[in-house]
Amino acid sequence: MRLVIARCSVDYVGRLSAHLPSAVRLLLVKADGSVSVHADDRAYKPLNWMSPPCTLRVVDDAAGTQTWHVVNKAGEELVVHVEEVLHDSTHDLGVDPGLVKDGVEAHLQELLAGQPGTLGTGWRLVRREYPTAIGPVDLLCRDGAGQVVAVEVKRRGEIDGVEQLARYLELLNRDPALAPVRGVLAAQEIKPQARVLAGVRGIDCHTVDYDALRGLDDGADRLF
Amino acid sequence: MRLVIARCSVDYVGRLSAHLPSAVRLLLVKADGSVSVHADDRAYKPLNWMSPPCTLRVVDDAAGTQTWHVVNKAGEELVVHVEEVLHDSTHDLGVDPGLVKDGVEAHLQELLAGQPGTLGTGWRLVRREYPTAIGPVDLLCRDGAGQVVAVEVKRRGEIDGVEQLARYLELLNRDPALAPVRGVLAAQEIKPQARVLAGVRGIDCHTVDYDALRGLDDGADRLF
DNA sequence: TGATATATCTCGAGT
């Protein structure tokens, strides 16, 4: 990993065109070949960048300045005009062991599939990822009365999730073997707007306590 | 901007939980308060981070190591156990003049507004950003036969764009001065799923060549 | 390889 602090101007031509006037910035060159140009704000997102795989070619200009040409296979190009170098250091980091995550939608779906009873008394799981023409329904269940229920699982329930579930229900209710099918949006947090739209569409909302669900699970530590 | 190369382990607890075992990484502390933990790969995305606004508190441990606690208002926390510092430098970058972009959706809409004939023979523009109760329609046109057409402009046509346009059409068709109104999704690229749903909703799809459109334009350089 | 859904999405504009 190479860290360069330099006064530079930048041009990108590829999926769009972009230009950065001259200023002092961080140029971050990683071992995977990527180059990113950071200002002192915008959180972790660079002003401009080139993703790997790509190649960096450095051209020394007459005035003692440099121009970096970073290109990828698709013909996209990032050009950095380096006017003044204020810092330049290289560091050997080695291969990173990588990140372990817990609490994403896949885990929530997994836990609900194992504990359909938390959605309602007597609920049973018919299938996870039940296929339809426009995509898979997260969970297909039967409630205590034996009626089919399509469950859309989200970490955060928003308007898109309601629309998505409504489209599934439209299709599923055309199948006489399943109809009538009702819908449930299950999420850790459900936005007010999503609740309103769900009400209009006849969809029930169910908030889920991830930690409690995990506690009901077999108790094995899943992460550490 | 502060650049630290250090052997460290990291834990994040917030919207999800995540853990990074000990390894040498870049710790990037920006003037906006953000902290990001970078490995030597994964392009510009850090392994772990805390977005601003947040506060960094450094605690010196007994063994001569440090623990960084980064917290935000929502109670999310990033904890970095710094075991060994290999590099530590701070740089004053100043405020960045910012990025100039060209080729985004707004430009596509602008170009189509100037060349409605590319959507169909004899098409005329009625209005850009035609207002409705649920938001503005990108372009309202009349086709060669004088029928009103609502055009939704996207760089990439996906299922959301179709739904959005369908909602507009439902409203516009209630206005006897306009009805019957048909819909066109105009995009540089239209996903298969979006085409299917558009068919169901009676909406036409039209792919647009941005570069060709720009060539038809008056030829003035728009950016530099 | 292409299509689809997720993301600690991020970021900016508008209300």
Added chain:
DNA sequence: ACTCGAGGTATATCA
């Protein structure tokens, strides 16, 4: 403060 839409979204998964 919140919502909504766009993004060079990027990234993982699945066909």
